[in-house]
Amino acid sequence: MRSYKAKMVEPIRLPSREERSRNLAAAGYNAFNLDAAEVYVDLLTDSGTGTMSDAQWAALVRGDEAYAGSKSFHRLAAAVDDVMGFEHVIPTHQGRGAENVLYGSLLEEGDVVLNNTHFDTTRAHVVNQGAAAVDCPVEGAWDRSAEGDFLGNFSVERARGVVDEVGAERVPVVVLTITNNSAAGQPVSMANVRATAEFAEEIDAAFVIDACRFAENAHFIRERESGFEDRTLAAVAREQLSYADAVTMSGKKDGLVNIGGFAAVRDPDLAELAKQRAILYEGFPTYGGMAGRDLEALAVGLREAVEPPYVAERVEQVATLGELLSEADVPVVAPTGGHAVYVDAGDLFPGIPPEEFPGQRLVCELYREGGVRTVELGSFAFPDADRPDYVRLALPRRTYWREHLEHVAGTAATVRERADEYAGLEIVSEPPMKELRHFTAELRPL
Structure with a gap:
C-alpha cells in the first residue's frame, strides 16, 4: 500500500x-x-516530472519574492545544511545551472575531469570549459550479466591510470554521480564514496558529488551495505555527502520539485567564485533563477526525500x-x-x-x-x-x-x-x- x-x-x-x-x-x-x-505514459525522465506533496503546495504560498535576501532562500539554506551538511548554498534554476556555476569556477582549458560516469549535461559542461571528461566505471558497470550490489562505483584503479598518463596537476576535479545514472542507475557504496574522496585528496583535486539522487543512493546503502542497516536514512544520506568538497543538485529529482537546483560548497572562497558566476548566468545568489515559491517547495522536498x-x-x-x-x-x-x-x-x-x-x-x-x-x-x-x-x-x-x-x-x-x-x-x-x-x-x- x-x-x-x-x-x-x-x-x-x-x-x-x-x-x-x-x-x-x-x-x-x-x-x-x-x-x-x-x-500516454511519459517515462522520458524523472527530472521535474513528479508530484509534489500538499506540504510543498502549501509552502508555495509563503514564497518570499524579494530579489535579495529572501526568507525563502534562508529556509532552503537551512534545509541544505540540515539534510546535506553544506553551509554555502548557491541556488540555480536546475541541475545544469549548478554544473555551469561550479565547473565554470573550477575548470580551465586542458583540464581532465574523472567521474564514475558523466551524464549528458555534466559531460557537456566539462567539454564547454575546454576540459576532457573521462569515465572511470568499475568492471561490469555496463555488463548486464555482471553481479554486484554497487556496480555504480567509481574505479579508483582506472582513475590512477589516467592520472599516471596525464599528471595529477591536470586533474583538478573528481566527480562521483550517485546513483550512477548513465550506468543503469546503479548505486554507489559508502566504502566507495570514502575511497574516492581519499583518492581526490591524494591528487589534490576537489571532490564533487552529483547528488541529484542522493536519497535513493542512501536507501541502497542501508539495504545492501553491512553496518548501515540500523542507521536512519537521513543519517546515511548525510554521511555519504560529508566526504565531498562540493555537490551539484538537481532539485527536480530527490528535491521532489518541478524546477530548481543548487550548488553547495564548503570552501568560502569557492563559494564566492560560484556566486559571482551565478550572478552572470542565473541571478542574484539568494534566488539563482528560482522564484521564492520554488525555493520554499525545494526546502520542504529535501526534508521529505529522506523520510521513510x-x-x-x-x-x-x-x-x-x-x-x-x-x-x-x-x-x-x-x-x-x-x-x-x-x-x-x-x-x-x-x-x-x-x-x-x-x-x-x-x-x-x-x-x-x-x-x-x-x-x-x-x-x-x-x-x-x-x-x-x-x-x-x-x-x-x-x-x-x-x-x-x-x-x-x-x-x-x-x-x-x-x-x-x-x-x-x-x-x-x-x-x-x-x-x-x-x-x-x-x-x-x-
Missing part, C-alpha cells in the same frame, strides 16, 4: 496508433520533439516495473536502480548495429505501439562513449500507478514480439555540439 493518496488528477489520453505514427514522423523520430499531449517510507516505495515501484518487463521477456538490467529501468536494446534488436541506433529505434516503437515515451542512453546520446545501447524508462515520483506500469510492460512485450521487423535509423540533422545531439537531432528510418 502506498503511504499517500491522490488529491489532484490530470486526464491523459492514448492517441490512436495512426496518430502516434504521424506524430513520430513529424518529431523526426526523436521523442524529445513530441508534445506532452501526444504521450517515501524512498522505499519509490525504489519498490521501479523494481516492480523491472519485474513486469522481465516477465514479458524484455531484456532489462537487473537488479534495477532507484529511478529507472534500463532495457538493453542491443539485445532486443540484435540485427540493428550500434551505428544504426537500436536504442533510438526502441524508443520510437515503444511510443508507436503504446504511447510510451522513453529516452535512449547509448550510441545516439553518447556518440564517443563505448557503452551498450540502453533505453531508460524513468519513473516520475509519486505519479503513476501499477496499471500504468502494466501498460508499459505490455507495450514492450508487443515490440519484442515484432523485433525482427524493425530496421535502424540514420541522423538527418543534428546540432553542432554532439554531446547534446539527442535532445534535438532528427532521424529517419533506414
